[in-house]
Amino acid sequence: MPSPHRISSRIAAIAESATLKVDAKAKALKAAGRPVISYAAGEPDFATPAHIVEAASAAVLDPKNYRYTPAAGLPELREAIAAKTLRDSGLAVPASQVIVTNGGKQAVYQAFATLLDDGDEALLPAPYWTTYPEAIKLAGGVPVEVFAGAGQEYKVTVEQLEAARTERTKLLVFVSPSNPTGAVYTPAETEAIGRWALEHGVWVVSDEIYQNLTYDGVTAVSIVQAVPELAAQTILVNGVAKTYAMTGWRVGWMIGPADAIAGAANLQSHLSSNVSNVSQRAAIAALTGPQESASVMRDAFDRRRRLIVAGLSAIDGVICPTPHGAFYVYPDVRGLLGRSWGGVTPTTTLELADLILEQAEVAVVPGEAFGPSGYLRLSYALGDDDLLEGVARLQRLFA
Known part of the structure; x- marks a missing residue:
């Protein structure tokens, strides 16, 4: 059996990046043929100018x-x-x-x-x-x-x-x-x-x-x-x-x-x-160099920001403050916990994120990756069609 001290305790204690972990899982499911929509990675979908x-x-x-x-x-x-x-x-x-x-x-x-x-x-x-x-x-x-x-x-x-x-x-x-x-x-x-x-x-x-x-x-x-x-x-x-x-x-x-x-x-x-x-x-x-392309991307993020905030705010039990920067929303979803969804009753956002991935085929990052449970992070730096379809899936799941 390997010694528990085989590698340094400092390195052994590092937690895996939760955002990259969720994104990797979503990509693996997509590669297996499942139509997963991922809001996990903080990565613009645009080509470099x-x-x-x-x-x-x-x-x-x-x-x-x-x-x-x-x-x-x-x-x-x-x-x-x-x-x-x-x-x-x-x-x-x-x-x-x-x-x-x-x-x-x-x-x-x-x-x-x-x-x-x-x-x-x-x-x-x-x-x-x-x-x-x-x-x-x-x-x-x-x-x-x-x-x-x-x-x-x-x-x-x-x-x-x-x-x-x-x-x-x-x-x-x-x-x-x-x-x-x-x-x-x-x-x-x-x-x-x-x-x-x-x-x-x-x-x-x-x-x-x-x-x-x-x-x-x-x-x-x-x-x-x-x-x-x-x-x-x-x-x-x-x-x-x-x-x-x-x-x-x-x-x-x-x-x-x-x-x-x-x-x-x-x-x-x-x-x-x-x-x-x-x-x-x-x-x-x-x-x-010229900054026009950056401005076009920012305008697209702005449009997507308004779409996703409106879509998530329409779900009973979700409170979604309007962000003024970056390309993330961070809804308070404590109102969804402790309720049964498709036969599953999540009590943490870790459990809720798993439920969403399995039942709606949507990847989100649970709040435990960023602090206390009770929240989800969704990046809106993805294409408009996927953004709207993903929100629609969430609305159907939590109807």
């Missing part, structure tokens, strides 16, 4: 991209990211304080690894993206959940954060727009949280990957724009995946104070070295 693909095609033929380049990223891309950060986050930062990473997920991991020591606490507003607590624990930190439900539009308050703060609190994870809820903090809410962090010397890791996907005239104000002094204790995480339909290209980045970025760059030099040069060339085209 043509001018970005063309830039990558040219890069493949250029021998200069066949060799190692600086671990922190191509200088041209770091400059483009600095310009984008000034434009969209209101922060003037030199390219030397930018690190290009293999997707936003690596940037998140490196941010926590750079800041946290064993036992340091990280305040984690819930619902949260499933990777945050695992990455915090991998860095030796302790995630401290601070929950805000549908009644608060899934946004935590300064009072809640202060109640959770201890002498071990090292950082706060701030995400606006949010995955999984689509919630966007107002400028006043963002400033209040930023001032609280500044006052108490709490680092902020701000994930801005969805900052360009907002609706109804709402703007996702960066926490460093709301409180400029906070830049000295903030790491910004971002990437091209969501805005430009480039999830598979694996280009993200992190931005922060010089000492933190130097530490993270040292880590990356040993961890992965440079991101694929072809993908970096594509990212340069995304950030510096």
